[in-house]
Amino acid sequence: xxxxxxxxxxxxxxxxxxxxxxxxxLAADLVYNQGLNEDSDADENLSMRSVxxxxxxxxxxxxxxxxxxxxxxxxxxxxxxxxxxxxxxxKLIPNTEFKIGQYFLGVGRxxxxxxxxxxxxxxxxxxxxFFDEEAVFDTGIETRTLLSAKHFxxxxxxxxxxxxxxHSDAHEHEEDEEVDHSGEKPHAPTHYMRLSQFIEDSDSAxxxxxxxxxxxxxxxxxxxxxxxxxxxxxxxxxxxxxLAWLIQSELWFKSLKHSDGDKEEQLGGYFMLxxxxxxxxxxxxxxxxxxxxxxxxxxxxxxxxxxxxTLQQTYRxxxxxxxxxxxxxxxxxxxxxxxxxxTRLMAQLIFVMGAHPAHxx
Amino acid sequence: MKIFWPLLILILSSPALAxxxxxxxxxxxxxxxxxxxxxxxxxxxxxxxxEDPHYVDAVPSFIVKVRAADLLCAVGLELEAGWLPKVRGRxxxxxxxxxxxxxxxxxxxKPKGPVDRSMGDVHSSGNPHFYLSPSYLVQGAGAxxxxxxxxxxxxxSFFDKRYEKFVERMNSFQNEISQKLEAVNxxxxxxxxxxxxxxxxxxxxxSAGSLENIPGVSPSASRLAQLSLELKNQNVSLVLxxxxxxxxxxxxxxxxxxxxxxxLPLGMIEGKHESYFDLQNELxxxxxxxxx
Numbered sequence: 001x002x003x004x005x006x007x008x009x010x011x012x013x014x015x016x017x018x019x020x021x022x023x024x025x026l027a028a029d030l031v032y033n034q035g036l037n038e039d040s041d042a043d044e045n046l047s048m049r050s051v052x053x054x055x056x057x058x059x060x061x062x063x064x065x066x067x068x069x070x071x072x073x074x075x076x077x078x079x080x081x082x083x084x085x086x087x088x089x090x091k092l093i094p095n096t097e098f099k100i101g102q103y104f105l106g107v108g109r110x111x112x113x114x115x116x117x118x119x120x121x122x123x124x125x126x127x128x129x130f131f132d133e134e135a136v137f138d139t140g141i142e143t144r145t146l147l148s149a150k151h152f153x154x155x156x157x158x159x160x161x162x163x164x165x166x167h168s169d170a171h172e173h174e175e176d177e178e179v180d181h182s183g184e185k186p187h188a189p190t191h192y193m194r195l196s197q198f199i200e201d202s203d204s205a206x207x208x209x210x211x212x213x214x215x216x217x218x219x220x221x222x223x224x225x226x227x228x229x230x231x232x233x234x235x236x237x238x239x240x241x242x243l244a245w246l247i248q249s250e251l252w253f254k255s256l257k258h259s260d261g262d263k264e265e266q267l268g269g270y271f272m273l274x275x276x277x278x279x280x281x282x283x284x285x286x287x288x289x290x291x292x293x294x295x296x297x298x299x300x301x302x303x304x305x306x307x308x309x310t311l312q313q314t315y316r317x318x319x320x321x322x323x324x325x326x327x328x329x330x331x332x333x334x335x336x337x338x339x340x341x342x343t344r345l346m347a348q349l350i351f352v353m354g355a356h357p358a359h360x361x
Numbered sequence: 362m363k364i365f366w367p368l369l370i371l372i373l374s375s376p377a378l379a380x381x382x383x384x385x386x387x388x389x390x391x392x393x394x395x396x397x398x399x400x401x402x403x404x405x406x407x408x409x410x411x412e413d414p415h416y417v418d419a420v421p422s423f424i425v426k427v428r429a430a431d432l433l434c435a436v437g438l439e440l441e442a443g444w445l446p447k448v449r450g451r452x453x454x455x456x457x458x459x460x461x462x463x464x465x466x467x468x469x470x471k472p473k474g475p476v477d478r479s480m481g482d483v484h485s486s487g488n489p490h491f492y493l494s495p496s497y498l499v500q501g502a503g504a505x506x507x508x509x510x511x512x513x514x515x516x517x518s519f520f521d522k523r524y525e526k527f528v529e530r531m532n533s534f535q536n537e538i539s540q541k542l543e544a545v546n547x548x549x550x551x552x553x554x555x556x557x558x559x560x561x562x563x564x565x566x567x568s569a570g571s572l573e574n575i576p577g578v579s580p581s582a583s584r585l586a587q588l589s590l591e592l593k594n595q596n597v598s599l600v601l602x603x604x605x606x607x608x609x610x611x612x613x614x615x616x617x618x619x620x621x622x623x624x625l626p627l628g629m630i631e632g633k634h635e636s637y638f639d640l641q642n643e644l645x646x647x648x649x650x651x652x653x
Contacts, residue, residue: 064455208422
C-alpha cells in the first residue's frame with residue numbers, strides 16, 4: 001500500500017515539477033551479502049536496501065525546502081519513511097545558515113550523508129553501534145555558522161526532540177504495519193555540535209581536506225545518559241575527473257550511563273584509504289576497530305574489542321551509476337580469544353535518476 | 362575637526378567608492394571581468410585552472426567566497442551543474458547578482474530534440490567549452506558587462522569603453538594567432554573530448570571529430586581501432602586533448618593510428634598564465650611544435 005502511495009506521489013509530482021521547478025531525484029541502492037563462514041550473519045539475499053526519492057525547491061524568496069522519502073526492504077518487510085523534511089535559510093542571519101525540520105544530524109562524517117553516497121557499502125562497527133546501520137535523524141533545528149572566513153572554520157549547533165535515537169525501527173516492521181516514531185519525552189533532548197575546518201589544496205581547488213570535532217549528548221526518558229565525542233577527517237585529491245586519493249576516518253568515544261549507575265565506555269572508529277586508478281575504477285581498504293573501555297567488564301565474558309577489514313573495488317560508470325564489490329572480515333576478541341568471525345562478500349549497485357546529484361565534499 | 366573622523370569613516374565605507382567584489386568560477390572569466398571592470402572590480406576565481414570544472418565538489422571555501430561576492434559569474438551551459446547550485450544555495454545567494462557567460466554566446470553543438478543521459482555528457486544548452494576561443498570569451502563577457510552596469514550604473518560608460526577596447530584587443534590578438542596557425546591548419550585535427558570545438562572554429566582548423574564516441578565516456582578499444590582505420594587516409598595532424606585526458610587511451614590510439622597527441626591546458630592556470638594571451642600563445646606554440 002505504501003509502495004503504491006509512493007508511486008502515486010511520484011506520478012503526481014513529476015508533471016507538477018515541470019511547472020514549479022522542483023528538483024526531483026531518485027536514488028536506488030541494491031545490495032547482496034554472501035556469508036563466507038558459519039558465523040557470518042550475512043542475509044545472503046539480493047535486496048533493494050533503499051530507494052530514496054528527493055524533492056527540493058525554493059519555498060519563497062528566503063527559504064528553500066527539501067523532502068526525501070525512502071523505501072527500505074529487509075527480510076521481506078518493507079516500509080516507507082520520511083528521511084528528511086526541512087526548510088533551509090542562509091539569508092536571515094549573517095554567516096549563518098539554519099534548517100528546521102527532520103534531517104540527518106550534522107555530526108561526524110558518515111552521519112551527514114545519505115547511505116547511497118557513502119564511499120563503502122556497510123557502515124563500520126563503531127557507526128553501527130554508536131549511531132545506526134544508516135544514520136541518525138531527528139526533528140529539530142540546526143545552525144551552521146562561519147567563525148572564520150579566512151580559515152574556513154565552521155560551527156554547527158543543533159538540538160532535536162530526542163524522543164528517539166537512531167535511524168528508525170521501521171525495518172523491523174511488517175509491510176503496512178504502522179511504525180511508532182513517537183518515543184518518550186527525554187530528560188534532555190538530543191543536543192550536538194561540530195567544529196570543523198576545511199583547508200583547500202594549494203594546487204587545485206578540487207582537492208582539500210576537512211577535519212571536525214563533534215559532540216552529541218542526550219538523556220532519555222529512563223535517565224540513561226549518552227555522550228558521544230568524535231573526530232572526523234577527510235582528504236580528497238582530485239586530478240581531472242579522477243578522485244586520485246580519498247582518505248577518510250572517524251574516531252568516536254561513547255559514554256553511556258544507565259539510570260542504575262552502571263557506566264559503559266567504548267572507543268571506536270575506522271580508517272579508509274582509496275586509490276583511484278581512473279575516473280571509473282578505484283580500490284579501497286578500510287580498517288575498523290571498537291574497544292570496550294569499561295573496566296568492570298574486563299573480567300567477564302563481555303565484548304572487549306572488535307576488529308574489521310574491508311577490501312573493495314568500485315566501478316563508476318558515470319556520476320549516476322556505480323557498482324562495488326567488497327570482501328569484509330570482522331571478528332571479536334574477548335579475553336584473548338577470537339570469536340564471532342564474520343567473513344562476507346558484498347555486491348552493491350547504486351543508480352541515480354533525475355536531478356544532477358550535488359558534488360558534496 | 363569634530364566631523365573629520367565620522368566623515369572619513371563615511372567616505373571609506375561608502376559602497377560607491379569600494380570596488381565591486383566579483384567571483385568567477387574559472388580564471389579565464391576572472392581575467393575577462395578584470396579587463397572590463399579595471400580598478401572598479403576586485404576579481405577572484407574559485408578554480409585555479411588545474412581542475413576539470415565539471416568534476417569539482419561544492420567545497421566549503423567556495424561558499425565563503427561566493428557569500429562575500431557582489432557578483433558571481435559562471436561559464437554556464439551546465440558546466441558547473443554538479444556543484445555551483447549547491448554552493449549558491451548554501452551561500453544564500455540564489456537571488457543575488459549572477460551572470461553566465463554561456464548565455465551571451467551562440468553555443469555550438471546544441472542538441473536538437475530532447476537530451477537524456479543515454480547520450481553521455483551532452484549539455485542541453487550546447488557545448489560549454491567556449492572560453493578557449495578569444496572571440497567567444499569576448500561574447501560571453503557581454504553578460505558580465507551587463508551585470509557590472511546594473512551594479513554600478515554611474516560607471517556604465519567606463520565599463521562600455523573598456524569592453525570595446527577589450528573586444529578590439531581580443532580580435533586583433535585572435536587574428537595574429539590565426540596567422541601563425543595557418544602554417545598547420547591545412548590538415549584536420551582530432552580532439553579527445555569536444556573541448557576544442559570553439560578553438561577550432563576561431564582559428565580555422567578542420568575538425569576530424571572526436572575520439573570519444575559518447576561525450577564524457579572513455580572510448581572503447583573497438584572505437585579506437587575503428588576510428589584509426591577510418592582516419593587512415595585523412596591525413597590527421599594531431600589529437601588535441603585536455604591535460605588530464607587518459608594517457609593510456611591516447612597512447613593506445615597513437616600506436617594504432619600513428620597520429621600523435623598533445624595534451625593542453627583548457628584554460629588559464631593561476632601562477633602559470635599571467636593573462637589569457639599567455640595561455641593562447643602557449644597553445645599556439647605547442648601546436649606549431651607538434652603538428653605534422
